[in-house]
Amino acid sequence: MAEKKRKSKEESGGGRLQKKRKNSKPKTLKKRTGPRLPSKLRKELDLVNPNPLKGGGDEEINSDEGELLANNLYEYEEAAAEEESKKNRRFDSVENFEYELPEDFKDENIASDDDDIEGEDEENNRSENSSHLGDEVEEEDDGRHMRMLQGITGMPSEAFEGKKRKNNVVVSEAYPESEYNPSRDVLEGNGRISIQDLLDPLHGKSGYSKLRKRMHQVERKSMSVHAPLPKADREKLERKVAYEQSKKDITKWEPLVKKNREAPTVYFDEDVDLGFSTVGAIASEFEPRTDFEKKIASLVHDDKVLEAHRQDGSRLLELNKISVEDVKERHNRIAKMRSLLFNHEMKAKRIKKIKSKTYHRLLKKDRLKTASAEIQMDPEAAKELAMKQEFKRAEERLTLKHKNSSKWAKRILKRGLDVQDEGTRAAITEQLHQHALLTRKMHSMKDTSSDESSDEDDFDENSAGSDEDGASKLLAKAKEKTLEVLEEEDKIPDSGVLSLPFMVRGLKKRKEAAYEEGKLAINEFEASLKQMELGGGAENLKETASSGRRVFGTVKKQIQEFSNKDAHYNNSDSEDEFKVKENIEAANDQNNNLPKHVDIDAGLLREESEIGQDPIFKSFNDIVRDPGPKTTYEVAMFASGSWKKMKSENEANGNIIKPPKSVEPPRHNKDQGEVGGDSDTDDEGQMVDGTLSSGMKATYELPSQAELIRRAFAGDDVEEDFEKDKDEILKGENPEPEKPVLLPGWGQWTHVQQKKGLPSWMLEEHEIAKKKREEALKKRKDAHLKHVIVSEKLDKKAEKLHTKTLPFPYTSKEVFEQSIRMPIGPEFNPAVVLGALNRPEVVKKAGVIIKPIKYKDVNPHEGVEEHGQGGKKQNTKKSKGMGGKTIKKTNNLKR
Amino acid sequence: MGVEQENGTPTEMVPASEQDISDELDVKVKKYLRGEGANLEALQDKKLKGQLVIREELYGKSAKAAAKAEKWLMPSEGGYLEAEGIEKTWRIKQESIAREVDILSSKNQYDIVLPELGPYTLDFTSSGRYMAVGGRKGHLAIIDMKNMGVIKDFQVRETVRDVVFLHNELFFAAAQKKYPYIYNRDGTELHCLKEHGSVLKLQFLKNHFLLASINKFGQLHYQDVTMGEMVGNYRTGLGRTAVMQVNPFNGVVGLGHSGGIVTMWKPTSSAPLVKMLCHHGPISALAFHPNGHLMATAGMDKKIKLWDLRKFEVLQTLPGHAKTLDFSQKGLLATGTGSFVQILGDFSGTENYSRYMGHSMAKGYQIGKVLFRPYEDVLSIGHSMGWSCILIPGSGEPNFDSWVANPFETSKQRREKEVHSLLDKLPPETIMLDPTKIGTVRQSRKREKPTKQERKAEMEAAVEDAKSIPLRKKMKGKNKPSKKVKKREEAVARAKKPFLERQMEEENLSTKKQKISGEIELPKSLQRFARKKATT
Known part of the structure; x- marks a missing residue:
């Protein structure tokens, strides 16, 4: 394109002559078609045309030379072709059409190569012409100038251009002509070198004729070698062939696979020896391989070792012996430890179970006391305690918990302390006191002992006093409570299970025991109270926490005695006296009988009585029981009597009932049955009377007249009854749709609504339901049988005997049902087919690896082989295999 | 007149042509095939087809083997009475039969005349x-029929209405009198x-080990005699009856009522089937009938009817009273009224059915029960004066299967069989009108939505449970x-979940239905104008 542009420039700017010729060209063309072209001019043109055009072409080449060289010479032709193929959009396509259309023009083009070029040039020119319409005037000027020159010189116009062109033609090629650089002729196909050309120089030389003959042959059988196919096509073809081949290869498997597929049973590796069956067998096969194993084996199987082991075995056993005494001793020790542990545990458990608040309070106090004692003994503990106290103090100071800061206290204060009752006031003061106690600055541990002791004394006295007071109060309270309980327990439930005699007995017994206990407790309370009164505050200082043990012993004794007495005197009043005595003794013994001790004593007492004094209790039991049986017996007597009475009554009733034989119901349908029943009872009567030996009786009796009539008309309304029955059953099984009803008052607001009646959808629904029912009735088995009702009730229990859906491979019900019509059990089939009928789909041994299928020849037309035969065949063939060709196929080919 | 009375005596095999034998075999094979195989051509599934073909082959083999066994191992054929000329079989007297048969049969x-304690049942x-x-x-007595020895007879000094083994x-x-x-x-x-x-009447279902009874009040009881468990106790509601019989084919108990109604019962449903x-x-x-398809009823309306139980239709109506009826193994029907026994x-x-034989007892003997003796051509009649046995040629099955019932059973065999039969005991729910339907498909009937x-x-019940x-x-x-409370709540939620889900589903369904119906409601002529949904 760039070339062209340049050309046009050159033409427009450089060569005026050229332009003129270009201009003339269209004229001639037009004139050719038109009739007015003067023949002279035409002739001239014919003569002139070839040369100048050629020259023009040359000129172009010349002018373009530098460019062309760079472009390579081959490109030259294409420059023209480019335009032709309309790649070059610079040219107006419409005008191209205009010039291509004329046929004669083309004919001329075909005539010679030069012309062709010419034509092309012309085209170029024309297109240029058209494109440069603006230049037309200038060109016209050029033409005129040309004509003027012609007119002046009288020479044809070529003369002016031709000179220049001829010069151009001489310098043509930059390279020498060769096969790599063909001349223009060659390229244009004009001066092509034929084989003849090559042969000619050889003419007359030896072998020429031979060569020529051969050439002739070649020419005659001119075989053209096609260009190789594109790679994609080639590969496609290759693949196709490969596919065909592999298909053929695969199809040979088909019969085998088909056979396996069709076989009712597939057998895998039947005669494979499973090898070792037991662990022992596997172990016996063991061979040492590694060095370690070998070493071990050599050691184990060493004769000496074996021998030694055999000899020493018994001695080794002897060494293991332990003397019986040792074992016994150890056993005893362990048992002792265990029992101790157990006792301890039990004790702890019991103590833990005690819920009494007083007990716990006292326990706490006790603990505190011991702790204080400990402080005195042990500086370490004292330090700890001090630390604790300090901590508490700090906490109290920080939180001011006891400084009437709680909600309750605030409320109380707000209301005024004067309004409150004594208890509340006391509580408030108590709190304040506690606060003061807690926030009081502690003396450091390093303070002088005298100070401390005095303080402590103070505290002790205080606490002791309070203790004493509290204890006495508590004791009084406890006494009251126990008395209360004792009084309460007198009541015995009158009804329910507890009223049963044995329960009563048990209750009594328990009550007795409880009473004793309570008494004892009261005594003790009293004693301790007295003692307290007697004892005074001075004695309190003597008391020690560890004084309990002695007390226990005495209490036990006392209890034993007491219980003995109890048993013997049977709650006599004398016990009081006895108790008083005891109490005095006890008072002497017991310095300080705290409620805690009392509690524990009671527990012990219970234990004691349970463990040790069974016989006594038994005797007591006997005493208690003694009246028991009597009463029950009486009751039994009474009961039996009443029962008897009842029985007799019953009998009477039975007698009353029996005589009037069941009146025959009026329904004649059942008459027959009733008659039979009557006869039955008659017979029974005979049996009962013992008239078994009565002679032969005519059992057949003519029925009475009325009966006969009834019997005769028995079937009168049987049919009607049945129909009714059927109707009912049908209604039950296919219920009738309910009549459409509106709620009363619904849709009755206005007269209009009332007139309209039920809404249409309701009626429609009703109709549909009715229709459905009719259809259902029609489908019933007994639809056409008037005298039969076949129940359509679903038996849920029998549902499990049917399948709800068709099992998998089946698609039609008939096929499935027909396939299961035959039983396959041993009762119904001869042994010949029994095995085949019940064989599983796959037969294989457990633990045998299923090997991939191997190729073997199978006759596709032969039926399924018998099992034994087939299996053997398979195996024998397997050993042969396929030789070198092994195509591995997995087993899924089969499925 | 000729009497052919065979029992255990093989008949002379007339050398039949091969064709005959094969025909006979074919018939038997058909019997043992228990119906046609399925039409496999229509099957789409090739694998299944292959399997079924193999199965059918095996069935065929089995049936053939069974047929052959029957052919060659069951040689005895049942005898029958054959009348010559103008003779009628029902005119043949027992005395004349006795003259013809072998000693064992005679x-x-x-x-047996026991006039004191009569009428007898058997x-x-x-x-x-x-x-x-x-x-x-x-x-009460037990008698060994082989040697006619009384094993035990004793007096219970009470009314005995029925006995059953x-x-x-x-x-x-x-x-x-009071209880069984x-x-x-x-x-x-x-x-x-x-x-x-x-x-009033007892029946025993051998395969199910059930003792069925009907009492004075029309209550039907089923008791499992192995464990003693009461399986069923149903009020018939149709009054007192002493007519009860078990259908040996399916174990269904038939009861005859005073209203002319026959009801059939199974132990697991309170309503009659x-x-x-x-x-x-x-x-x-x-x-x-032993094959279970035939029922004979006798009514007070002087009719004996034969019913086809597959269609519940009357096959035949015969005139006459019958106080007792019994089918023999070979299908003969004995009827007894008054002192007369008739065999059809x-x-x-x-x-x-037509008249085959008749027998009249001595005048005044009231027949209470007729019963064919299995595997023998004998009819036993219990009547008011004792019991009698008469010969009915062709009534019993001539070939016994020792696996089913062996008249020559030793005690060891009996013990073994007892254990076997106990192991094979059928549960009571297997009693149904058509036991061949067991194992087949029965779609649970679409229940109305709860x-x-x-x-x-x-x-609520589920929640309570939870x-x-x-x-x-x-x-x-x-x-x-x-945590406990939380767990309880969780359990409750879990119990509730399926119900709520179902409810949701139903709601969804109903909305969907509405939608669908809404779409459908467009008239057909206008449907083509409806905008089609963009299927993305």
């Missing part, structure tokens, strides 16, 4: 070897079945009350 003709074991008799006035001769049940009792062979009372009440109006008067007797038979094979209340109730499941005590941190 032994079977006898009368029952045979399935092999026909043992007979139990029960006198109305308390006489259980699975073998070791046990039998007797319906007595089970005795063993030695007459020891084993059980008193108080639940049954005063039973079939209720059919057979007569216009009370039904007096009922019997089932269809020798044409068209189920068209109503809202039902659904709600169901959901709540009532006790929670396990977990470790310390996981046993908090809040």
Whole structure:
């Protein structure tokens, strides 16, 4: 394109002559078609045309030379072709059409190569012409100038251009002509070198004729070698062939696979020896391989070792012996430890179970006391305690918990302390006191002992006093409570299970025991109270926490005695006296009988009585029981009597009932049955009377007249009854749709609504339901049988005997049902087919690896082989295999 | 007149042509094939087709083998009476038969006269070897029919209405005055079945080990005699009846009622399977053919009807009373009224019964029960004066299958069979009108959608269930009350979920339906103008 542009420039700017010729060209063309072209001019043109055009072409080449060289010479032709193929959009396509259309023009083009070029040039020119319409005037000027020159010189116009062109033609090629650089002729196909050309120089030389003959042959059988196919096509073809081949290869498997597929049973590796069956067998096969194993084996199987082991075995056993005494001793020790542990545990458990608040309070106090004692003994503990106290103090100071800061206290204060009752006031003061106690600055541990002791004394006295007071109060309270309980327990439930005699007995017994206990407790309370009164505050200082043990012993004794007495005197009043005595003794013994001790004593007492004094209790039991049986017996007597009475009554009733034989119901349908029943009872009567030996009786009796009539008309309304029955059953099984009803008052607001009646959808629904029912009735088995009702009730229990859906491979019900019509059990089939009928789909041994299928020849037309035969065949063939060709196929080919 | 009485005596085989044999075999093969195979041509599935072809082949082989076995191993053919000239078979007297038959058979003709404790009822074991008799006035006895020896007879000094053997001769049940009792062979009372009440009729279902009874109040009881469990207890609601018979083919119990109605029962449904109006008067007797398709009923309206139970239609109506009916193994029908026994038979094979034989007892003997003895050509008649046996040629199955019932059973065999039959005991639900339908497809009938209340109730029940499941005590941190509550809530939600989902689904469905219907509602002429949905 760039070339062209340049050309046009050159033409427009450089060569005026050229332009003129270009201009003339269209004229001639037009004139050719038109009739007015003067023949002279035409002739001239014919003569002139070839040369100048050629020259023009040359000129172009010349002018373009530098460019062309760079472009390579081959490109030259294409420059023209480019335009032709309309790649070059610079040219107006419409005008191209205009010039291509004329046929004669083309004919001329075909005539010679030069012309062709010419034509092309012309085209170029024309297109240029058209494109440069603006230049037309200038060109016209050029033409005129040309004509003027012609007119002046009288020479044809070529003369002016031709000179220049001829010069151009001489310098043509930059390279020498060769096969790599063909001349223009060659390229244009004009001066092509034929084989003849090559042969000619050889003419007359030896072998020429031979060569020529051969050439002739070649020419005659001119075989053209096609260009190789594109790679994609080639590969496609290759693949196709490969596919065909592999298909053929695969199809040979088909019969085998088909056979396996069709076989009712597939057998895998039947005669494979499973090898070792037991662990022992596997172990016996063991061979040492590694060095370690070998070493071990050599050691184990060493004769000496074996021998030694055999000899020493018994001695080794002897060494293991332990003397019986040792074992016994150890056993005893362990048992002792265990029992101790157990006792301890039990004790702890019991103590833990005690819920009494007083007990716990006292326990706490006790603990505190011991702790204080400990402080005195042990500086370490004292330090700890001090630390604790300090901590508490700090906490109290920080939180001011006891400084009437709680909600309750605030409320109380707000209301005024004067309004409150004594208890509340006391509580408030108590709190304040506690606060003061807690926030009081502690003396450091390093303070002088005298100070401390005095303080402590103070505290002790205080606490002791309070203790004493509290204890006495508590004791009084406890006494009251126990008395209360004792009084309460007198009541015995009158009804329910507890009223049963044995329960009563048990209750009594328990009550007795409880009473004793309570008494004892009261005594003790009293004693301790007295003692307290007697004892005074001075004695309190003597008391020690560890004084309990002695007390226990005495209490036990006392209890034993007491219980003995109890048993013997049977709650006599004398016990009081006895108790008083005891109490005095006890008072002497017991310095300080705290409620805690009392509690524990009671527990012990219970234990004691349970463990040790069974016989006594038994005797007591006997005493208690003694009246028991009597009463029950009486009751039994009474009961039996009443029962008897009842029985007799019953009998009477039975007698009353029996005589009037069941009146025959009026329904004649059942008459027959009733008659039979009557006869039955008659017979029974005979049996009962013992008239078994009565002679032969005519059992057949003519029925009475009325009966006969009834019997005769028995079937009168049987049919009607049945129909009714059927109707009912049908209604039950296919219920009738309910009549459409509106709620009363619904849709009755206005007269209009009332007139309209039920809404249409309701009626429609009703109709549909009715229709459905009719259809259902029609489908019933007994639809056409008037005298039969076949129940359509679903038996849920029998549902499990049917399948709800068709099992998998089946698609039609008939096929499935027909396939299961035959039983396959041993009762119904001869042994010949029994095995085949019940064989599983796959037969294989457990633990045998299923090997991939191997190729073997199978006759596709032969039926399924018998099992034994087939299996053997398979195996024998397997050993042969396929030789070198092994195509591995997995087993899924089969499925 | 010629009597052919064969039992155990092989008939002379007339050398028949090969064609005949093969024809015969074909017939038998067809019988053993139990119907046609499916039409495999129509099957699409090739694999299934292949499998079925193989299966059918095996079936064919099996049937052929069975047919051959029958042909060659069952040589005895049933005998029959053949009349010559103007003779009629029903005119042939027992005495004349006795003259013709062998001694062994003639032994079977006898009368036992026990006038004191009459009328007698009878029952045979399935092999026909043992007979139990029960006198109305308390006489019970077991008799070995082979040597006519009484194994045990004793007096219960009570009304005995019926006796029936259980699975073998070791046990039998007797319906007595108040309750039925089970005795063993030695007459020891084993059980008193108080639940049954005063039973009028007893039947035993061998394959299911069920003792069925109907009592005075028209209540039908089924009791499993293996475990003693009461399987069913149904009120018939049709009054008192003493007509009961088990269909040996399917185990369905037939009852004849006073309204002329026959009802058929199974132990797992409280309503009768079939209720059919057979007569216009009370039904007096009922019997089932061994093949299960034929039923004979006798009514007070002086008719004996034969019914096809596949279609529930009358095949034949015969005139006459019958107090008792019984079908023999070969299909002869015995009817007994008054002191006369008549045997009907269809020798044409068209189920068209006609008179075959007759027998009249001594005057005044009231027949209570007729019963064919299995595997023998003998009819036993229980009547008011004892019982009698007469010969009915061609009534019994000549070839017994020792796996089914062996008249020559040893005690060892009996023990083994007892165990086997117990192992093969069928559950009571297998009793149905057509037992061949077991295993076939039955689509669960489309139930009407449960109503809202039902659904709600169901959901509530499920929620209750979920709540009532006790929670396990977990470790310390996981046993908090809040967690417990959470778990409970979760369980409840889980229980509710399926119901809610179903509800949602239904709602969706209904909306969809509406949509679809909305689309459909466009008139056809206008449908082409409807905008088509852009299918993306």
